[in-house]
Amino acid sequence: xxxxxxxxxxxxxxxxxxxxxxxxxxxxxxxxxxxxxxxxxxxxxxxxxxxxxxxxxxxxxxxxxxxxxxxxxxxxxxxxxxxxxxxxxxxxxxxxxxxxxxxxxxxxxxxxxxxxxxxxxxxxxxxxxxxxxxxxxxxxxxxxxxxxxxxxxxxxxxxxxxxxxxxxxxxxxxxxxxxxxxxxxxxxxxxxxxxxxxxxxxxxxxxxxxxxxxxxxxxxxxxxxxxxxxxxxxxxxxxxxxxxxxxxxxxxxxxxxxxxxxxxxxxxxxxxxxxxxxxxxxxxxxxxxxxxxxxxxxxxxxxxxxxxxxxxxxxxxxxxxxxxxxxxxxxxxxxxxx
Amino acid sequence: xxxxxxxxxxxxxxxxxxxxxxxxxxxxxxxxxxxxxxxxxxxxxxxxxxxxxxxxxxxxxxxxxxxxxxxxxxxxxxxxxxxxxxxxxxxxxxxxxxxxxxxxxxxxxxxxxxxxxxxxxxxxxxxxxxxxxxxxxxxxxxxxxxxxxxxxxxxxxxxxxxxxxxxxxxxxxxxxxxxxxxxxxxxxxxxxxxxxxxxxxxxxxxxxxxxxxxxxxxxxxxxxxxxxxxxxxxxxxxxxxxxxxxxxxxxxxxxxxxxxxxxxxxxxxx
Numbered sequence: 001x002x003x004x005x006x007x008x009x010x011x012x013x014x015x016x017x018x019x020x021x022x023x024x025x026x027x028x029x030x031x032x033x034x035x036x037x038x039x040x041x042x043x044x045x046x047x048x049x050x051x052x053x054x055x056x057x058x059x060x061x062x063x064x065x066x067x068x069x070x071x072x073x074x075x076x077x078x079x080x081x082x083x084x085x086x087x088x089x090x091x092x093x094x095x096x097x098x099x100x101x102x103x104x105x106x107x108x109x110x111x112x113x114x115x116x117x118x119x120x121x122x123x124x125x126x127x128x129x130x131x132x133x134x135x136x137x138x139x140x141x142x143x144x145x146x147x148x149x150x151x152x153x154x155x156x157x158x159x160x161x162x163x164x165x166x167x168x169x170x171x172x173x174x175x176x177x178x179x180x181x182x183x184x185x186x187x188x189x190x191x192x193x194x195x196x197x198x199x200x201x202x203x204x205x206x207x208x209x210x211x212x213x214x215x216x217x218x219x220x221x222x223x224x225x226x227x228x229x230x231x232x233x234x235x236x237x238x239x240x241x242x243x244x245x246x247x248x249x250x251x252x253x254x255x256x257x258x259x260x261x262x263x264x265x266x267x268x269x270x271x272x273x274x275x276x277x278x279x280x281x282x283x284x285x286x287x288x289x290x291x292x293x294x295x296x297x298x299x300x301x302x303x304x305x306x307x308x309x310x311x312x313x314x315x316x317x318x319x320x321x322x323x324x325x326x327x328x329x330x331x332x333x334x335x336x337x338x
Numbered sequence: 339x340x341x342x343x344x345x346x347x348x349x350x351x352x353x354x355x356x357x358x359x360x361x362x363x364x365x366x367x368x369x370x371x372x373x374x375x376x377x378x379x380x381x382x383x384x385x386x387x388x389x390x391x392x393x394x395x396x397x398x399x400x401x402x403x404x405x406x407x408x409x410x411x412x413x414x415x416x417x418x419x420x421x422x423x424x425x426x427x428x429x430x431x432x433x434x435x436x437x438x439x440x441x442x443x444x445x446x447x448x449x450x451x452x453x454x455x456x457x458x459x460x461x462x463x464x465x466x467x468x469x470x471x472x473x474x475x476x477x478x479x480x481x482x483x484x485x486x487x488x489x490x491x492x493x494x495x496x497x498x499x500x501x502x503x504x505x506x507x508x509x510x511x512x513x514x515x516x517x518x519x520x521x522x523x524x525x526x527x528x529x530x531x532x533x534x535x536x537x538x539x540x541x542x543x544x545x546x547x548x549x550x551x552x553x554x555x556x557x558x559x560x561x562x563x564x565x566x567x568x569x570x571x572x573x574x575x576x577x578x579x580x581x582x583x584x585x586x587x588x589x590x591x592x593x594x595x596x597x598x599x600x601x602x603x604x605x606x607x608x
Contacts, residue, residue, distance in 0.1 A: 235413020
């Protein structure tokens with residue numbers, strides 16, 4: 001079937017809406033939770049109107065829900081925009097942001113941090129560093145020859161991903177099964193329950209800068225999506241562009257994993273939703289992915305913290321919601337995205 | 339702009355693809371490169387726009403040696419129509435043509451109003467302005483080829499390189515492409531270099547022809563001078579007759595291969 005996307009002015013309007021929607025969702029999400037707080041109370045916390053707000057409500061909103069909500073927005077936006085950039089770069093709508101092994105590397109870093117230091121902050125830092133190390137290794141192997149193809153790079157990414165997956169298992173195997181193992185396992189399933197301002201200060205700037213680079217290069221992704229030879233014939237320095245895009249997407253994804261653990265499906269799914277409504281032009285798709293990804297993960301996170309009395313790990317929900325949606329998408333489009 | 343190639347050699351590792359190729363082309367001239375599969379036609383084209391680096395020899399475009407030109411300047415000077423054009427995502431025709439503007443657009447920039455105008459006028463040159471909102475992947479082979487030519491023209495190049503622009507096209511669409519190329523060389527003074535499997539196209543409208551033999555050197559000159567039954571048999575290894583017919587002036591020449599190997603020897607020896 002043929003999906004007709006919006007065109008012209010309606011596209012521009014939709015894009016603005018998508019970029020404003022996350023802030024609106026954030027405001028709403030602050031009211032939702034086991035401790036119910038009305039929208040008036042939430043507003044009163046931010047805009048002093050003279051109305052008295054309970055101290056508990058204030059601390060729940062400012063101390064827990066606000067940093068967690070912002071973290072969900074940042075991680076969702078970061079994963080989605082990296083996914084959209086990688087799909088363009090690799091000319092394949094089926095790749096996600098961790099195709100080069102960044103999630104596995106970051107997961108290993110976090111597991112190692114939890115094992116040796118028992119500190120979330122150390123785990124975050126190590127996750128971020130090992131995400132970058134994993135991708136650097138994949139690039140070193142995959143781009144060693146100057147004429148090597150993107151397929152080489154993808155294969156190198158798969159190899160590196162497998163190595164780090166094995167290393168994660170090794171860490172789990174050596175971890176104390178009473179205490180450390182559950183912590184590691186829960187962390188790897190993804191979640192934002194521990195997200196606080198310190199995480200935001202650490203990961204926020206990285207995610208914002210990396211995403212800004214990707215969004216700034218959005219039109220170049222169109223050119224790269226035509227293939228290496230065509231792009232070079234138009235005068236592009238494809239090597240430099242590739243490094244810039246892989247580098248930016250890697251620091252973004254590493255920072256996201258450091259904050260939220262391994263959250264699958266966002267980077268794969270969100271660009272498809274964007275493409276369905278707004279078409280394949282990356283000039284529009286990248287900013288749109290930011291907005292859709294931010295809202296998507298925020299909604300998932302609200303479900304994760306409110307659906308049951310216990311927290312549901314994020315990766316379970318993103319897959320339970322994402323996979324059926326993706327299957328439906330596949331069935332409707334017959335696997336064709338063009 | 340003039341294109342001047344002197345003593346060009348190229349090899350992949352130990353394997354020599356071609357050697358000692360020299361030719362020159364003035365602005366407004368069309369060069370047809372013919373030769374069998376594997377003779378290095380596409381490789382030669384890729385050397386001409388700097389996608390590949392020759393082992394030896396010089397390529398000059400206007401006053402510049404292309405080895406001293408930046409990637410971006412090459413992109414502005416030389417339009418390239420590759421043999422295969424895949425579009426994974428289904429861009430619109432206009433988006434596709436706009437990508438040809440890349441060398442004119444800053445790293446963090448997007449196509450502006452002026453780029454849009456250039457792209458639309460490139461589309462109207464190939465007569466497909468009305469298809470601008472269509473999905474590239476839904477076009478017919480002939481339309482797609484013309485869009486790719488428009489994309490190369492959007493860079494406003496002085497030289498146009500085309501890798502087998504007429505293969506996979508029916509005779510009507512081949513004629514469309516050839517007409518567009520002819521008018522570009524006449525009206526816009528573009529130097530056009532194309533590879534082709536159809537020697538007739540060289541006779542039809544080329545100012546120059548380059549005949550390439552696998553692994554060897556090449557013959558260069560006016561099609562009427564260098565293309566005859568002997569040279570074509572020599573490079574393709576098949577007997578041919580060259581027939582000329584003059585329903586209109588000047589007389590058209592066409593190559594008739596001895597498809598089934600039945601009459602060749604007598605004809606050649608005659």
